[in-house]
Amino acid sequence: MARVTFPFGPQHPVLPEAIQLQLTCEDERVVEVLPVVGYMHRGIEKAAERNPYSHNVFLCERICGICSFIHALCYCELVESMTKIKAPPRAKYLRTIWSELSRIHSHMLWLGLLADSFGFESLFMQCWRAREIILDTLEMTTGQRVIQSTCTIGGVRCDIDSEMKPEVHRQMKAFKKELEAIYPVFARDYTVKARLVGKGVLPKEQAWSLGTVGPVLRGSGWAYDARMLGYAAYDELEFEPVVENGCDAYARMMVRLREVVQSVELVVKALDRMPDGELAVTARRFPEGEGIIRVEQPRGELVEYARGNGTVRLERLKVRTPTFSNIPALLLMLPGCEVADVPVITLSIDPCIACTER
Amino acid sequence: MPLMSGNLIKNLFAGPVTRPYPVAKRRSFPRARAQLLYNPTGCTYCGICANICPANAIQMKEDRESLRINRTYDSFACIYCARCIEFCPNGALKMGVEHLEPTDRKAVMRTAGRA
Ligand code: SF4
Ligand code: SF4
Numbered sequence: 133m134a135r136v137t138f139p140f141g142p143q144h145p146v147l148p149e150a151i152q153l154q155l156t157c158e159d160e161r162v163v164e165v166l167p168v169v170g171y172m173h174r175g176i177e178k179a180a181e182r183n184p185y186s187h188n189v190f191l192c193e194r195i196c197g198i199c200s201f202i203h204a205l206c207y208c209e210l211v212e213s214m215t216k217i218k219a220p221p222r223a224k225y226l227r228t229i230w231s232e233l234s235r236i237h238s239h240m241l242w243l244g245l246l247a248d249s250f251g252f253e254s255l256f257m258q259c260w261r262a263r264e265i266i267l268d269t270l271e272m273t274t275g276q277r278v279i280q281s282t283c284t285i286g287g288v289r290c291d292i293d294s295e296m297k298p299e300v301h302r303q304m305k306a307f308k309k310e311l312e313a314i315y316p317v318f319a320r321d322y323t324v325k326a327r328l329v330g331k332g333v334l335p336k337e338q339a340w341s342l343g344t345v346g347p348v349l350r351g352s353g354w355a356y357d358a359r360m361l362g363y364a365a366y367d368e369l370e371f372e373p374v375v376e377n378g379c380d381a382y383a384r385m386m387v388r389l390r391e392v393v394q395s396v397e398l399v400v401k402a403l404d405r406m407p408d409g410e411l412a413v414t415a416r417r418f419p420e421g422e423g424i425i426r427v428e429q430p431r432g433e434l435v436e437y438a439r440g441n442g443t444v445r446l447e448r449l450k451v452r453t454p455t456f457s458n459i460p461a462l463l464l465m466l467p468g469c470e471v472a473d474v475p476v477i478t479l480s481i482d483p484c485i486a487c488t489e490r
Numbered sequence: 491m492p493l494m495s496g497n498l499i500k501n502l503f504a505g506p507v508t509r510p511y512p513v514a515k516r517r518s519f520p521r522a523r524a525q526l527l528y529n530p531t532g533c534t535y536c537g538i539c540a541n542i543c544p545a546n547a548i549q550m551k552e553d554r555e556s557l558r559i560n561r562t563y564d565s566f567a568c569i570y571c572a573r574c575i576e577f578c579p580n581g582a583l584k585m586g587v588e589h590l591e592p593t594d595r596k597a598v599m600r601t602a603g604r605a
Pocket of ligand 2: 578
């Protein structure tokens with residue numbers, strides 16, 4: 133059988149961002165994959181070394197548009213640990229709420245894209261319609277839809293006050309209603325199952341040894357989630373990771389779908405339990421020494437490392453994003469599948485290329 | 491598909507979720523950060539906003555010859571973080587909630603003050 137090599141991407145209808153996969157096929161079957169990255173590099177880590185450390189919050193937010201709040205939270209918690217300050221309890225709860233709202237809107241966006249990738253257009257529209265409720269909630273509470281700029285070193289910059297709280301509760305109720313209509317379609321529909329079950333299998337042992345993170349790891353049966361480490365207010369919200377044992381694209385989809393439900397509950401719980409108090413404390417010194425932190429993004433575990441020398445600028449900021457750890461697993465999932473399944477399997481790791489290349 | 495039928499029937503009778511944009515606009519949220527409003531008469535050209543702006547959207551330059559300070563604000567570089575508003579000691583800056591119209595031309599706002 134003759135082998136044909138052709139590019140998939142960088143411009144492809146299912147890829148929200150530019151990555152190229154060079155696929156080698158025999159007939160309709162993929163036998164080899166080679167990823168080509170580097171289309172989205174922006175030099176953010178280098179830019180972070182030039183900025184005063186407090187400006188980097190806004191820079192870090194721009195690593196990824198979808199999980200911008202969590203990037204800012206990660207950087208702020210890292211610098212807080214290096215400058216030896218602690219965010220006040222109310223700020224921690226607010227951070228948790230906004231992180232979870234970001235997670236919901238990221239997962240809803242992804243669920244829509246997945247439905248779009250196998251041609252289920254009406255489901256795609258409904259996911260994005262539901263997501264709009266979350267974006268409105270974010271804009272109402274923080275002032276911006278996507279890049280919130282509300283996290284700051286030492287706390288947060290705005291509050292969800294008692295007037296706004298019932299409105300957020302109402303929005304969450306409205307979202308839950310929309311979600312209830314979508315959930316059974318993803319979970320049980322014949323079309324969805326036909327395109328996802330048994331596709332892109334990643335066995336449990338390999339998921340661990342390849343170092344995958346996030347829903348890819350949890351979809352292969354590992355109960356590991358960086359939120360279990362208890363940063364922000366997660367230690368007070370009885371958080372339990374969502375795990376599925378299917379090891380295929382369907383299991384990964386179910387992890388994300390169930391996480392949306394869980395996140396809604398976490399938002400409501402955090403809103404109810406939020407203590408009163410101040411929103412931020414001021415750092416009295418410059419970051420010094422080294423620091424490392426792990427937080428959970430919608431796509432998996434994010435690791436940030438920084439080294440400071442007691443001046444206003446950091447010496448080094450290193451960001452390891454979740455898609456970076458999940459691409460090796462993708463290269464294992466693709467060989468053996470049909471060309472028509474490549475978009476669905478590629479999407480199943482929820483690739484965020486702008487994050488990966490920074 | 492049968493699982494979708496309930497949703498489909500509901501959607502059939504529901505109105506559209508989108509708006510005919512320039513005709514009908516969404517109501518802005520009171521907290522929305524959409525425009526940076528600047529009042530030059532209240533400004534003392536202290537330069538704090540230019541120092542703390544993370545996007546370098548505000549720049550201050552001294553003109554030694556005419557003994558004036560030139561302040562420029564580039565709304566296209568601005569990320570609408572509202573930091574300058576927090577730090578301005580004279581309340582010369584304010585956030586507007588109405589989003590700017592799309593444009594095809596970039597311009598910066600220049601003011602000068604203090605002899
Ligand atoms: S809003 Fe932010 S980016 Fe814009 S001018 Fe003010 S400080 Fe600079
Ligand atoms: S901080 Fe306020 S008073 Fe000072 S230069 Fe900026 S706008 Fe003017």
